[in-house]
Each structure stands twice: as C-alpha cells, then as structure tokens.
Amino acid sequence: MKISGVDIRPGNNIEYEGGLWRAVKIQHTQPGKGGAYMQVELKNLIDGRKNNVRFRSAESVERIRLDTKDFQYLYAEGDMLVFMDQESYEQINLPQELLGDAADFLQDGMEVTLEMYEERPISVQLPDTIEATVVEADAVVKGQTASASYKPAILDNGVRVMVPPHIVSGTRIVVDVYAREYVKRAD
Known part of the structure; x- marks a missing residue:
C-alpha cells in the first residue's frame, strides 16, 4: 500500500531503497521557503542500521505489513535459539543477534511473537x-x-x-x- 512521505508515523514499516525499514522518530518541518517535508529516522529491520531520510509530500513509499505469529522459546544451541510454532509445532532456529540485548531475558517455555515478512522471520518480540x-x-x-x-x-x-x-x-x-x-x- 503506497503512502505519502509526510504520512509516515512512528512504528510504520516501509520499503525504502530495496530494504525493510521501521520509522522510529519523525519530525514534520515546514520551512519558510519551499515545501514541507518529514524528517524520518529509520531503522533497518534486517541488520539494525539507522538512517535519517527526508521525505517530501510528493514522494510516496510502500508501506508493508508484517505477519505476526506466536512461538514458544525452547532452548539455545550454541549461538542459535530454537523456537516452536504454537499451532503447527514446527521448530525453527534463529540467530541470537536477531533479539539483541533482549536475548538475556529469554526463559524456557516463554511465549514470544515473531514478526515475519514473506515467511521470513525479521524480529522477535518478548513480553515487555x-x-x-x-x-x-x-x-x-x-x-x-x-x-x-x-x-x-x-x-x-x-x-x-x-x-x-x-x-x-x-x-x-x-x-x-x-x-x-x-x-x-x-x-
């Protein structure tokens, strides 16, 4: 779904320059001369890079929807973490760096939510x-x-x-x- 660059809100997931990004912070600016624009701080959903981008109202970006699925944490195997799908009981291995510092709080049997894009896990959300x-x-x-x-x-x-x-x-x-x-x- 295409949205105007000035309609981006924090938490929106967008496709920009071939990557998947989440809007972290936004700042709407209306200079005295020229058109208004939206200054957006983006965080890459795959590798965690940050980028500041200026979007004008004439620009449009593709807003993407991530599928969420409930999984249960089973155990760690080296630097890989094993999760089980709550519905199909299939197990998947994910790298520990996908969770970042939150991995320290994983507990056996903990229920987590995986965000997926085109059946590929992008991030793991632990309970707050x-x-x-x-x-x-x-x-x-x-x-x-x-x-x-x-x-x-x-x-x-x-x-x-x-x-x-x-x-x-x-x-x-x-x-x-x-x-x-x-x-x-x-x-």
Missing part, C-alpha cells in the same frame, strides 16, 4: 516485562536512605539492574525487558 529473582544485591550505604537512591543488583539470568534499597537477595521482582529497569516487586 518478566519476573526474575535477585541473586546478589549490594548493601545499602548508610546515610543514603533519605534520598531515592538505587543500588546495583544481579538477577538469576546474569543481568545487572538498579533496584530500590529495600530489595534484598532472593526477592522476586518485575523487570522491563527493553529498558532493563526495575518495575516493581513481584506478587
């Missing part, structure tokens, strides 16, 4: 938050309790996050997967 156990938390420094200070902690998956002073080793917490931040104490 997961529960994890704090295995190591630094002691609170005396005198810092009055301010809203955070202390470093290591989770059972090896990820380091900053947690409030009242969190101790053995506590289950909820962590934002993509921001790598403490959200709340788990129920």
Whole structure:
C-alpha cells in the first residue's frame, strides 16, 4: 500500500531503497521557503542500521505489513535459539543477534511473537516485562536512605539492574525487558 512521505508515523514499516525499514522518530518541518517535508529516522529491520531520510509530500513509499505469529522459546544451541510454532509445532532456529540485548531475558517455555515478512522471520518480540529473582544485591550505604537512591543488583539470568534499597537477595521482582529497569516487586 503506497503512502505519502509526510504520512509516515512512528512504528510504520516501509520499503525504502530495496530494504525493510521501521520509522522510529519523525519530525514534520515546514520551512519558510519551499515545501514541507518529514524528517524520518529509520531503522533497518534486517541488520539494525539507522538512517535519517527526508521525505517530501510528493514522494510516496510502500508501506508493508508484517505477519505476526506466536512461538514458544525452547532452548539455545550454541549461538542459535530454537523456537516452536504454537499451532503447527514446527521448530525453527534463529540467530541470537536477531533479539539483541533482549536475548538475556529469554526463559524456557516463554511465549514470544515473531514478526515475519514473506515467511521470513525479521524480529522477535518478548513480553515487555518478566519476573526474575535477585541473586546478589549490594548493601545499602548508610546515610543514603533519605534520598531515592538505587543500588546495583544481579538477577538469576546474569543481568545487572538498579533496584530500590529495600530489595534484598532472593526477592522476586518485575523487570522491563527493553529498558532493563526495575518495575516493581513481584506478587
């Protein structure tokens, strides 16, 4: 589906110069002289490159739709990750770099969503938050309790996050997967 360059919105997936791109940020600019244009920060869906492109209203781009499918994470095999289709029970192997830093939060049996373009996996979306156990938390420094200070902690998956002073080793917490931040104490 063709759309005008000034109609691009954050989150739109487009085909540009033979590649698949996702609009990350947009800025509509209307200079005093000349026509309006849209400054768009694009991220390549295949290799993660970023590009800033200026689209005028006369230009059009092809908006693409990605198919989403639910998969379950099974296990890691070297630098490949094995996922199972929830409907057909077929297994596929995907490289770990497709997930980026979010791969640290994968848990056995976790349900994920694969975005696919023409039956080819492009990205893996994990849940926004997961529960994890704090295995190591630094002691609170005396005198810092009055301010809203955070202390470093290591989770059972090896990820380091900053947690409030009242969190101790053995506590289950909820962590934002993509921001790598403490959200709340788990129920």
